[in-house]
Amino acid sequence: MAVTRPEGLPSGRSRSLGDGEDGGRFGCRCAGPLAGIWILGLALVACGPTQNLPTPEQPIAYDHQVHIEAGLECVRCHRGAEEGVHAGMPSVQACAGCHRREIPDHPEVQKVMLANENREPIRWAKVNVIPDSAMVHFNHRAHARAGIECLTCHGDVASMTVAEPVRNVADMGWCVECHRENEASDDCLACHR
Numbered sequence: 001m002a003v004t005r006p007e008g009l010p011s012g013r014s015r016s017l018g019d020g021e022d023g024g025r026f027g028c029r030c031a032g033p034l035a036g037i038w039i040l041g042l043a044l045v046a047c048g049p050t051q052n053l054p055t056p057e058q059p060i061a062y063d064h065q066v067h068i069e070a071g072l073e074c075v076r077c078h079r080g081a082e083e084g085v086h087a088g089m090p091s092v093q094a095c096a097g098c099h100r101r102e103i104p105d106h107p108e109v110q111k112v113m114l115a116n117e118n119r120e121p122i123r124w125a126k127v128n129v130i131p132d133s134a135m136v137h138f139n140h141r142a143h144a145r146a147g148i149e150c151l152t153c154h155g156d157v158a159s160m161t162v163a164e165p166v167r168n169v170a171d172m173g174w175c176v177e178c179h180r181e182n183e184a185s186d187d188c189l190a191c192h193r
């Protein structure tokens with residue numbers, strides 16, 4: 001859906017999430033079912049990292065901790081995470097290039113080598129996702145430039161075996177709250193275009 005700023009709404013940097021006017025504004029603009037979604041959003045923010053989100057099953061038992069301990073940096077595999085819109089996922093060739101020498105006989109690594117031979121991509125399940133249908137613009141580069149670490153949004157992936165969601169990232173309340181705290185834009189059109 002296209003979102004335009006409702007008439008008469010000021011855009012500014014000084015609004016805070018707590019003031020009653022905000023609740024009213026969203027209440028007015030987003031009457032009906034959406035008001036419920038907004039309230040649910042606030043409830044999720046309040047729950048923070050303890051949200052019980054499902055961790056999807058992955059085709060190969062890739063383990064972050066093992067690779068971070070081996071000295072690999074996040075951007076080695078997620079090449080766009082600092083300079084791109086999307087962080088991106090590593091290609092099967094990138095895994096195979098190293099695993100030709102590293103533990104090629106490990107059963108999970110053999111799945112990687114087979115996919116590489118067959119030129120089949122590995123279909124990693126998405127963990128953090130803002131659905132395309134939401135038409136929300138998110139971009140990694142802007143956040144890396146502002147000095148926000150991966151940890152802030154994704155939790156301590158470096159010590160995870162399977163990457164788990166630590167929060168729902170498709171949550172406007174979360175985005176807007178941090179933007180206001182950091183004097184980043186809370187203009188509707190910064191995110192909805």
Ligand code: HEC
Nearest residue numbers: 062067072073074077124126127128150154157158162163
């Ligand atoms: C050797 C390659 C590699 C390195 C290095 C690596 N990752 Fe990953 N990452 C993967 C793979 C493969 C997956 C998909 C499997 C999974 O979810 O565990 C993944 C998944 C993720 C996800 C979830 C993706 C999604 O769909 O939302 C996040 C977040 C993530 N990595 C963050 C990091 C961070 C932060 C670091 C550095 C501390 C890092 N990764 C280092 C390979 C890597």
Ligand code: HEC
Nearest residue numbers: 060061062063066070090094095098102103106108109112
């Ligand atoms: C730059 C080298 C390098 C790259 C690239 C790399 N790995 Fe690894 N991987 C390692 C090392 C080192 C180990 C640990 C080996 C050991 O235990 O002796 C490892 C271990 C593993 C293991 C065994 C994990 C366990 O539980 O012990 C799997 C599975 C694996 N890697 C899959 C992958 C996949 C999938 C990718 C691509 C997304 C990938 N690796 C990319 C170096 C690499």
Ligand code: HEC
Nearest residue numbers: 074078081086087088128129130138143148149150153169
């Ligand atoms: C301000 C919060 C925030 C920060 C900081 C952040 N991410 Fe993300 N990340 C997200 C959101 C939101 C998504 C989902 C994006 C989407 O679906 O369009 C995502 C998605 C991902 C994915 C899934 C693949 C993709 O491109 O969508 C990976 C991998 C990932 N992030 C890795 C990282 C790494 C590595 C860092 C640190 C260099 C990092 N992220 C920093 C919020 C963040």
Ligand code: HEC
Nearest residue numbers: 137138139142146152169174175178179182184185190191
């Ligand atoms: C932890 C704090 C934090 C979170 C969470 C966060 N952001 Fe941001 N965001 C920032 C900061 C800081 C900037 C940089 C502002 C600047 O450069 O002036 C920024 C910049 C942006 C920009 C670029 C704005 C521009 O005008 O170029 C967009 C778009 C954006 N964020 C969208 C999102 C979305 C969508 C989410 C939620 C999925 C989100 N952000 C979550 C802190 C955050």
Ligand code: HEC
Nearest residue numbers: 003130131134136170171172175176179185186187188191
């Ligand atoms: C910092 C980024 C950001 C800003 C600023 C922002 N939004 Fe959002 N908005 C989001 C995210 C993320 C979602 C959740 C998308 C989803 O449903 O997956 C969302 C969801 C919504 C939805 C619900 C859409 C749906 O399909 O349910 C509406 C309506 C909406 N926003 C309106 C607004 C209005 C009006 C403003 C300005 C007052 C605004 N947004 C400002 C990020 C933002």
